[in-house]
Amino acid sequence: MAKEVQITFDCADPGALASFWAEALDYQLQPPPGAFESWDAALAAFGVPREEWNSRSAIIPAEGTGPRLFFQRVPEGKTVKNRLHLDLRTAPGLEGDERMATLEAEAGRLEALGATRAYRVEPNPAAMEFGFITMRDPEGNEFCLD
Incomplete structure (x- = not known):
């Protein structure tokens, strides 16, 4: 089951x-x-x-x-990087500039809700990387826009 x-x-x-x-x-x-x-x-x-x-x-x-x-x-605050995080699949199937523009739009929406941007990774097909943006929720928990 x-x-x-x-x-x-x-x-x-x-x-x-x-x-x-x-x-x-x-x-x-x-x-x-x-x-x-x-x-x-x-x-x-x-x-x-x-x-x-x-x-x-x-x-x-x-x-x-x-x-x-x-x-x-919980009484203790966050002190280190998450060992587990959520990926918000905002741009599945999109590539290149279209993908990154979609991720940027979602990053802006989430920043208006209280998230902060950590960093952006550019697409690099040779490294099997399609691009993503790492964010933090209002309490600092990392998550990715993918």
């Missing part, structure tokens, strides 16, 4: 990071359980202390399939 995959982010501000990635991936915040109209109402009904309301968040695909992304608050 196939397993479902959830990707978990350790972070300082789960609500803000979930909102960023929901916009970046065309995902949505996971709706509250049952008949609750909001997460605030659900958490209050569950007796969760108010200072813990932003201790976790999750996003799911708005349409189609994909992994659930879970964001959990």
Whole structure:
């Protein structure tokens, strides 16, 4: 039986990071359980202390399939390069200038949402490189536009 995959982010501000990635991936915040109209109402009904309301968040695909992304608050900050990162497949099948222009447009959209650019790698067919842009989310987690 196939397993479902959830990707978990350790972070300082789960609500803000979930909102960023929901916009970046065309995902949505996971709706509250049952008949609750909001997460605030659900958490209050569950007796969760108010200072813990932003201790976790999750996003799911708005349409189609994909992994659930879970964001959990941790006390320590990010200190080193990620050992695992997401590649946002923004320009599959595109090459050269068209590919890089598409990646640049997406980089600009994500920068407006709070991401920062780390570096750009130019296409180099002799090195089997088609070009990509490495970015950082609002908490500094690296990801690539591919």
